Amino acid sequence: MSAEIDYAQEGRLLLERVNLQLDGKPERYANTNPLYQHPSGGTLFVGNCTASTSRPILDSLNITRVVYCQEGGEGAKPFMADPNFCYLDFPIGKWRSLVKRQPEAVLAFFTPLFQFVDEELAAGRSVLVHCLAGAHRAGTAGVSCLMHLLKIRAPEATRMAKTLRPAINPIGDFPALLDLLEKGMEQAGQQLE
Numbered sequence: 001m002s003a004e005i006d007y008a009q010e011g012r013l014l015l016e017r018v019n020l021q022l023d024g025k026p027e028r029y030a031n032t033n034p035l036y037q038h039p040s041g042g043t044l045f046v047g048n049c050t051a052s053t054s055r056p057i058l059d060s061l062n063i064t065r066v067v068y069c070q071e072g073g074e075g076a077k078p079f080m081a082d083p084n085f086c087y088l089d090f091p092i093g094k095w096r097s098l099v100k101r102q103p104e105a106v107l108a109f110f111t112p113l114f115q116f117v118d119e120e121l122a123a124g125r126s127v128l129v130h131c132l133a134g135a136h137r138a139g140t141a142g143v144s145c146l147m148h149l150l151k152i153r154a155p156e157a158t159r160m161a162k163t164l165r166p167a168i169n170p171i172g173d174f175p176a177l178l179d180l181l182e183k184g185m186e187q188a189g190q191q192l193e
Contacts, residue, residue: 007093007137008070031057032128033165035142036149041186042121044061044149046135046165053078057130063117065120067113067129069093069137090129093137106177107184113141114146114148139168144181153192154178 031054032047043061049058052066053076067088068077079085090096090113099109120127129145130135139161148156158178161168170178185192 004095004096005093006134007172009169010133010136012150029133029167030165032061032134033129034191035146035161035164036121037188038121040122040124042124042143043119043126044117044137044145045126045128046134046161046168047130048138049130049132050078051134052076052130053181054127055079061126061128062121063090063126063128065116065125065186067116067127067138067141069129069131086115086120090141092141092174092177093131096173100118101176101180101188103180103184103187105184108190110144110181110184112147113144117149133167134165135167136171136174139165140170140174140178142168143178147178147192149184151192153189154182156193 032037032045034043036044036046045061045063058064065086066083067076067090069090069092070113071091071093077087080087095109099105117127129138129141142156143157143161144167146152147154150157152160154175158168158170167193
């Protein structure tokens with residue numbers, strides 16, 4: 001088993017490398033990017049903590065639903081008290097300690113995420129999946145959502161997600177997690193393209 005990665009530190013290093021505080025940052029490191037739009041108009045976005053804590057950014061994209069892919073007190077949920085906002089905690093960076101490395105267990109781990117995204121998008125509400133940089137944890141969660149929504153395999157979903165948000169980069173054990181998810185989806189009878 002590979003060494004455990006500190007995803008928050010990896011996100012901080014990524015943000016430092018591209019100096020996201022400067023105007024004119026490369027589009028690759030945009031605060032948020034859309035990955036999917038439901039026929040209802042609800043859009044799935046993947047982004048960073050800047051997007052998740054900026055009311056002007058969230059309002060401009062009509063985002064009131066947020067998937068929090070950070071752990072514990074690492075980040076903030078500044079709009080928890082606002083009844084218009086709804087958060088889902090999804091500690092994907094801790095998956096190794098939360099889930100057996102079995103396809104059915106991995107699919108069960110992702111089920112609350114998929115249910116949340118399905119329900120909110122179908123109701124026409126936009127969802128932001130975020131972590132610190134919107135690259136590793138949120139990126140992997142975004143890839144998994146594309147797998148679920150489009151019924152596609154992990155490599156295709158990863159290629160698609162990286163095209164739509166180039167910062168996405170499932171690192172460490174995340175490719176293995178996506179492979180187990182793909183197997184779990186197939187074992188559950190889902191036909192993947």
